[in-house]
Amino acid sequence: MDTIPNSLCLSPASDLTVKSSAVRCFFPIRNRYSVNFRSSPTRIELNRNGFSGLSLRPMRGKSWARSAQIMDQSASKTDSSAPTIVEVDLGDRSYPIYIGSGLLDQPEILQRHVHGKRVLIVTNDTVGPLYLDKVAEALTVGNPNVSIESVILPDGEKYKDMDTLMKVFDKAIESRLDRRCTFVALGGGVIGDMCGYAAASFLRGVNFIQIPTTVMAQVDSSVGGKTGINHRLGKNLIGAFYQPQCVVVDTDTLNTLPERELASGFAEVIKYGLIRDAEFFEWQEKNMPSLMARDPAALAYAIKRSCENKAEVVSLDEKESGLRATLNLGHTFGHAIETGFGYGQWLHGEAVAVGTVMAVDMSYRLGWIDDTIVSRVLAILKQAKLPTAPPDSMTVEMFKSIMAVDKKVADGLLRLILLKGPLGNCVFTGDYDRKALDETLHSFCKS
Amino acid sequence: MDTIPNSLCLSPASDLTVKSSAVRCFFPIRNRYSVNFRSSPTRIELNRNGFSGLSLRPMRGKSWARSAQIMDQSASKTDSSAPTIVEVDLGDRSYPIYIGSGLLDQPEILQRHVHGKRVLIVTNDTVGPLYLDKVAEALTVGNPNVSIESVILPDGEKYKDMDTLMKVFDKAIESRLDRRCTFVALGGGVIGDMCGYAAASFLRGVNFIQIPTTVMAQVDSSVGGKTGINHRLGKNLIGAFYQPQCVVVDTDTLNTLPERELASGFAEVIKYGLIRDAEFFEWQEKNMPSLMARDPAALAYAIKRSCENKAEVVSLDEKESGLRATLNLGHTFGHAIETGFGYGQWLHGEAVAVGTVMAVDMSYRLGWIDDTIVSRVLAILKQAKLPTAPPDSMTVEMFKSIMAVDKKVADGLLRLILLKGPLGNCVFTGDYDRKALDETLHSFCKS
Numbered sequence: 006m007d008t009i010p011n012s013l014c015l016s017p018a019s020d021l022t023v024k025s026s027a028v029r030c031f032f033p034i035r036n037r038y039s040v041n042f043r044s045s046p047t048r049i050e051l052n053r054n055g056f057s058g059l060s061l062r063p064m065r066g067k068s069w070a071r072s073a074q075i076m077d078q079s080a081s082k083t084d085s086s087a088p089t090i091v092e093v094d095l096g097d098r099s100y101p102i103y104i105g106s107g108l109l110d111q112p113e114i115l116q117r118h119v120h121g122k123r124v125l126i127v128t129n130d131t132v133g134p135l136y137l138d139k140v141a142e143a144l145t146v147g148n149p150n151v152s153i154e155s156v157i158l159p160d161g162e163k164y165k166d167m168d169t170l171m172k173v174f175d176k177a178i179e180s181r182l183d184r185r186c187t188f189v190a191l192g193g194g195v196i197g198d199m200c201g202y203a204a205a206s207f208l209r210g211v212n213f214i215q216i217p218t219t220v221m222a223q224v225d226s227s228v229g230g231k232t233g234i235n236h237r238l239g240k241n242l243i244g245a246f247y248q249p250q251c252v253v254v255d256t257d258t259l260n261t262l263p264e265r266e267l268a269s270g271f272a273e274v275i276k277y278g279l280i281r282d283a284e285f286f287e288w289q290e291k292n293m294p295s296l297m298a299r300d301p302a303a304l305a306y307a308i309k310r311s312c313e314n315k316a317e318v319v320s321l322d323e324k325e326s327g328l329r330a331t332l333n334l335g336h337t338f339g340h341a342i343e344t345g346f347g348y349g350q351w352l353h354g355e356a357v358a359v360g361t362v363m364a365v366d367m368s369y370r371l372g373w374i375d376d377t378i379v380s381r382v383l384a385i386l387k388q389a390k391l392p393t394a395p396p397d398s399m400t401v402e403m404f405k406s407i408m409a410v411d412k413k414v415a416d417g418l419l420r421l422i423l424l425k426g427p428l429g430n431c432v433f434t435g436d437y438d439r440k441a442l443d444e445t446l447h448s449f450c451k452s
Numbered sequence: 453m454d455t456i457p458n459s460l461c462l463s464p465a466s467d468l469t470v471k472s473s474a475v476r477c478f479f480p481i482r483n484r485y486s487v488n489f490r491s492s493p494t495r496i497e498l499n500r501n502g503f504s505g506l507s508l509r510p511m512r513g514k515s516w517a518r519s520a521q522i523m524d525q526s527a528s529k530t531d532s533s534a535p536t537i538v539e540v541d542l543g544d545r546s547y548p549i550y551i552g553s554g555l556l557d558q559p560e561i562l563q564r565h566v567h568g569k570r571v572l573i574v575t576n577d578t579v580g581p582l583y584l585d586k587v588a589e590a591l592t593v594g595n596p597n598v599s600i601e602s603v604i605l606p607d608g609e610k611y612k613d614m615d616t617l618m619k620v621f622d623k624a625i626e627s628r629l630d631r632r633c634t635f636v637a638l639g640g641g642v643i644g645d646m647c648g649y650a651a652a653s654f655l656r657g658v659n660f661i662q663i664p665t666t667v668m669a670q671v672d673s674s675v676g677g678k679t680g681i682n683h684r685l686g687k688n689l690i691g692a693f694y695q696p697q698c699v700v701v702d703t704d705t706l707n708t709l710p711e712r713e714l715a716s717g718f719a720e721v722i723k724y725g726l727i728r729d730a731e732f733f734e735w736q737e738k739n740m741p742s743l744m745a746r747d748p749a750a751l752a753y754a755i756k757r758s759c760e761n762k763a764e765v766v767s768l769d770e771k772e773s774g775l776r777a778t779l780n781l782g783h784t785f786g787h788a789i790e791t792g793f794g795y796g797q798w799l800h801g802e803a804v805a806v807g808t809v810m811a812v813d814m815s816y817r818l819g820w821i822d823d824t825i826v827s828r829v830l831a832i833l834k835q836a837k838l839p840t841a842p843p844d845s846m847t848v849e850m851f852k853s854i855m856a857v858d859k860k861v862a863d864g865l866l867r868l869i870l871l872k873g874p875l876g877n878c879v880f881t882g883d884y885d886r887k888a889l890d891e892t893l894h895s896f897c898k899s
Contacts, residue, residue: 121862121863122863122864123863167614167618171614174683174689174690175683178683178685178686178689178857179685181856181857181861183859183861183862183863183864184859184861184862185862185863205692206653206680206690206691206692207689207690208689208859209678209679209680209688209691209692209693209771209859210692210693210771231656232656233653233656236621236622236625238625238626239625241656242621242625242654242655243621243653243654244653244656245652245653245656245657245692246656246657324656324657409628410625410628412630412631412655412656414628414630414631415568415630415631415632416568416569416570416630416632417569417630
């Protein structure tokens, strides 16, 4: 081919490789959609179906939202302002995660994903004062047709409820937003979950964008479309699977994050290593001091690798029929702590850390892992200054009664994520000896 | 072909016609899915793509939920206990609407669509005393593993709000229902919309079944997956698109329906004729006295033909990007009446009837229809004892301010469904002379 177009409309079931000087992308095409490249590629390889499956046409508008770009290390080093992009591959609901420093100073990233002329920013009274003006500026600079509304919710897991959610609906309706508006979640996991569920439900669904500002949200909750609120009897029991238009991770926002919040997010980073990425876990064991010291390169790598793990799992099992449940290692025990101890007493990651220790303890009691994994998990959580035992007030009965309403119960049977085999392997199962669960609960609770 | 299989796995974009002695089905295949026939067809015609696009394989399990069967009149007369089935074709979210007399006495219809062992019936304090026991019996007879919970909400549009919805979540969570449960909506449109939205949101989505017991719900609201609740500032502003497993229309439930409710449902039946089915409208003009007298055959025909119209529109445009909006003829004016006059003061169909008259008046002022359509609409609504003018308390300003938050507003422009051309044709447009809207509002309001 003499001329290579910079946009393509692809047929399903093609595997495509695109090469240019510093960029190499590979993406399986599962559904018909368009791909646009920021610069003309030097070579296009279609690995299946031949070119007969391709039709070439220009893209409308300036969007290249469907492009997927996985930079190699040398590429990302040569151009520090270009974001790393991890694609969440969900057919016509696919979207990019942009990761990098200073992304909120690059208006074109956000603006290309805004639908319509009206934006509602949902944030809280901690993050709002720090970043609301910056985000509003990024959304409107050079784009005077766009108008911004905002709603500032009280900060904290204890406000992740229906009463607070109604404030978002009230604001959207009083502002007369219509279906062609965009909701923007600016904050941590609570804001992302609530704004996402509001976007899923307002007028039966409007577009939304995630701007996560905590490690927890950047490595986990903003990716994959789980949205929702808590019920007084359990966490995240009311919600929707609803995917954003994009996720914008500006790593600079971590500069203002309290240390306890920082550590809380590492609980999820550690999780990815344990359930599916032993090499990443080993990297963490070496680099936890750098992460705790907020070394920008270490943080960016941990976020990117976490997002890649999450994106891959979500692409394979969006609605959690099996594989995706493994991302909940430690969460069943952890949710029980959050619910029983009171929402907001502990941060989510702190509860997950203890839940992970309990799941690992139970896996060991079942004879599914050796004791080196148990000690390595304890060691890395301690490096991250995370707790490894539940609050004294948690009893065996509290764990049992709260875990009985967990979303992973099926036909009355509680299924758990447990480690099994060498580091990096886990199972999601209801087929375990109940005695091991009892022993774990009794060994971690005083009554 | 010597042997014709009784199930097929079909490729997209095939048009298929199947014939057997008393059954003829036609369905366009838009997404890959399996089709199963209750009895072996005598002939299969694939109208496009040839047989090369077909692969033949047996269906798993006993389900024939994906089958589509459109009986001709002679067939439906020969076997009165077999339901007529209208298929809503939405790829892997396709489902059947069963229509017939005595269907709640045929447990196998409901039972084949129940997922898991636990069922939550959502009903109200009017319908519950009449049919809850019957439905519970149909779900459990010969099926002792299934257990039933129920929640009885207060009856009426004014309770279609978040506080009442929370009662459904409370019951589901307190009963420790898990993801493998099934919600059953037993009642009219309010119950169907609320139960559907609860099912969409509980644990991020569980299965549900619609058992509509009013004409309004049987011909319209139970079909197509629109679910939601009202906000004090507008109707149905919070909700989800969420499809049921099936819809079971037992026409016997209409025997207990108050006359005002009966007539209210006919407003939607008339709508189908006006927007897309002139022949059906003409049938209604002749048969409205039989419908008002609850003649079973007339009712069954009106419900079937309405469901066919709705199913076709929903299949073509599930998320209302265009065509589906035409089903809202009269609803923008109607919703303003419901919101402004107070939820529950008028029935939904009563408000839609007036809204239809106003939309027709505006269409005539625009010169888009001739005056015979105006007079025929007034005549048929009067036959159905439906109102044709808004309540005295509705002012032009009330209409304007409430219509400004309608879901069909896009980038600030109110789009309306208006009739245009011969009977049975309409448009969904924001491109109309604002003067005509003003004139219509002023001619129907005293101030």
